[in-house]
Amino acid sequence: MEDALTRAVIRLRAAGCVFAEEEAAILREAAPTEAVLDDLVERRAAGEPLEQVVGHADFCGLRVHLRPGVFVPRVRSALLVRLAVEAAKPGAVLVDLCCGSGALGLAARRSVDVTLHGADLDPVAVDCARDNYRRHGLDPGDVHRGDLYTALPGALRGTVDVLIANVPYVATRHIPFLPAEARDHEPREALDGGADGLDLFRRVAAGAPDWLAPGGLLLSEITEAQEETAVRIVTGNGLTATVLQDDDLDARAIVTRRTHP
Ligand SMILES: C[S@@+](CC[C@H](N)C(=O)[O-])C[C@H]1O[C@@H](n2cnc3c(N)ncnc32)[C@H](O)[C@@H]1O
Numbered sequence: 736m737e738d739a740l741t742r743a744v745i746r747l748r749a750a751g752c753v754f755a756e757e758e759a760a761i762l763r764e765a766a767p768t769e770a771v772l773d774d775l776v777e778r779r780a781a782g783e784p785l786e787q788v789v790g791h792a793d794f795c796g797l798r799v800h801l802r803p804g805v806f807v808p809r810v811r812s813a814l815l816v817r818l819a820v821e822a823a824k825p826g827a828v829l830v831d832l833c834c835g836s837g838a839l840g841l842a843a844r845r846s847v848d849v850t851l852h853g854a855d856l857d858p859v860a861v862d863c864a865r866d867n868y869r870r871h872g873l874d875p876g877d878v879h880r881g882d883l884y885t886a887l888p889g890a891l892r893g894t895v896d897v898l899i900a901n902v903p904y905v906a907t908r909h910i911p912f913l914p915a916e917a918r919d920h921e922p923r924e925a926l927d928g929g930a931d932g933l934d935l936f937r938r939v940a941a942g943a944p945d946w947l948a949p950g951g952l953l954l955s956e957i958t959e960a961q962e963e964t965a966v967r968i969v970t971g972n973g974l975t976a977t978v979l980q981d982d983d984l985d986a987r988a989i990v991t992r993r994t995h996p
Contacts, residue, residue, distance in 0.1 A: 738769075739763075739769040739772050739773065740759055740760070740763055740772075742773070742776075743759035743762060743763065743772060743773075743776045744756055744759045746776050746777075746780050747759055747776060747779060747780060749780075750779075750780035750781075750782075752779070752780070758779060758785055759776070761785065761789060762775045762776055762779060762785075762788065762789065764789075765788075765789040765790065775788050775789070782915050782916060782919060782920065783803070783916070783920050784807050784916045784917075784920055784921075786801050786807045787801055787802070787803050787804075787805070787807065787920060790802065792807055792808055792836070792838070794808040794810075794812075794813075794838045794842055795813050795816050795838075795842035795845070796842070796845065797838065797841055797842045797845060797871075799836050799837070799838040799841065799867055800836070800863065800866055800867055800870065801836055801863060802859065802862075802863050803920070804857075804859050804920075804921070804922055805835060805836050805857075805859060805860050805863045805921075806835040806836065806860070806921050806922075806925040806926075807836075807921065808835065808836060808838035808839065810984060811956070811981075811984045811985055811986035812838075812839055812901055812956065812986070813842075813984055813986070814956070814979070814981045814984050814986035814987075814988050815839055815899050815901060815954050815955075815956060815986075815988055816839055816842045816843050816899075818952075818954050818979070818988060818990060819839075819843040819897050819899055819952075819954060820843050820846040820847050822896070822897050822952050822954075823843065823847045823849050823896060823897045824847070824896075825847060825848045825849070826848065826849070826850065827847070827849045827850070827896035827897060828849065828850050828852070828891065828894050828895050828896050828897075828948070829843060829844070829849040829850065829851050829852070829895075829896065829897045829898075829899070830851075830852045830853075830854070830887065830891065830895045830897070830898050830899070830946070831843075831851065831852070831853040831854070831899045832854050832883060832884070832887075832898060832899065832900040832902075832939065833854070833855060833856075833883075833900055833901055833902045833903070833935070834853035834854060834855050834860070834864050834878065835855060835860050835863075835864065835901075835925065836860065836863050836864055836867055837853045837863070837864030837865075837867040837868060837878060838867070839899050839901060840852075840853050840899060841867060841868070841871055841873075843897075843899070844871075844873075849896075849897070851868075851873060851877060852877050852878075852879065852887065852888075852891065853868070853877065853878040853879070854878065854879040854880070854881065854883075854886035854887055855878075855880065855886075856880070856881065856882055856883075856886075856924065857922060857924060857925070858880060859922075860925075861878055861879075861880040864878040865878045883935070883938055883939060883942065884942045884945075884946055887946070891946065892945060892946055893945065893946065893947070893948060894948050895946050895947050895948055895951050896947075896948050896950075896951050896952070897951065897952050897954065898939075898943065898946065898947060898951065898952065898953045898954065899954050899955075900935075900936070900939045900953060900954070900955045901955065901956055902928065902935035902936050902939055902955060903924065903925055903926050903927055903928045903932075903935055904928040904932045904933065904935070904936060904955075904956060904957060904958065904961065905926045905927060905928055905932055906928060906929070906930065906931055906932035907927055907928075907929060907930060907932075908930075909932070910923070910926060910927055913926065931961065931964060932958065932961055933957075933961055933964055933965060933968065936955055936957070936961075936965060936968065937968055939953065939955065940953070940968050940969050940972050940974065940991065941972055943972065943974060943991060943993065944972055944973055944974065944993055944995075947993040948993070949993060949994075949995065950992065950993065950994070951992070951993050952990060952991065952992055952993075953969075953974070953990075953991040953992075953993075954988055954989075954990055954991075955988065955989050955991075956986065956987065956988055957978070957987055957988070957989050958987065959987060962978050962987070962989070965978075965989045966978065966989065969989065969991045973995065974991045974992060974993055974994070975991065975992045975994055976989055976990070976991050976992075977989070977990045978990070
């Protein structure tokens with residue numbers, strides 16, 4: 736295996752991989768044989784995200800299984816998890832809309848014993864999230880497939896205490912400037928939020944008064960450029976908005992509350 740590891744480092748370096756030694760070691764961990772290692776190294780050298788190649792990501796202390804074509808949870812999304820945990824009491828209903836792998840909801844549930852539901856439009860993401868729910872002892876049937884709220888069981892209407900919605904929020908014109916790993920290996924539907932990046936957020940905010948419990952929170956990532964418009968969208972739907980920033984995580988979140996009964 737030592738020769739294969741050396742080969743892996745050389746191949747990854749040649750492909751422009753900055754952390755070739757570290758990545759080669761991670762790939763070796765994931766590979767039961769040299770042949771598999773060579774194969775994983777080729778995928779990585781071709782630009783596939785490391786997490787998709789090894790089949791998992793470590794997010795907020797949680798191992799989340801991934802598969803090709805599923806959005807890789809970003810470190811900055813730890814802000815949404817932290818806000819969800821601060822807001823949720825044991826027994827609260829937490830919905831992870833646009834859940835991808837299911838990482839955010841599952842990470843929040845590690846800290847507080849919530850009733851968790853996930854939902855996504857993409858069948859590959861739904862399968863992946865179901866797999867992660869199963870691995871963490873939850874019912875995979877609580878991951879629903881469909882377009883935003885239409886995926887959710889009707890019984891959840893008006894009962895959601897915390898709604899995490901890490902929707903696609905990259906403005907279409909910025910997509911070409913994303914790192915190739917995201918552009919080429921994550922589905923366009925997981926990234927592209929339309930002209931100003933807020934198309935999905937608009938729809939989520941419009942539905943939030945119906946789905947949130949009184950006092951319930953909607954938590955979404957946004958960019959600095961989207962802040963003013965996002966606040967206008969939320970207040971236009973009769974909800975309150977606060978924007979929070981975490982410089983260490985390079986993250987910004989809009990916290991929306993349903994105040995009326
Ligand atoms: C930015 S990714 C976030 C995934 C996950 N929440 C995370 O942070 O790792 C956005 C997700 O939204 C899903 N999505 C896009 N359009 C959707 C829609 N109309 N309804 C439900 N999910 C949608 C994509 O499939 C993708 O998994």
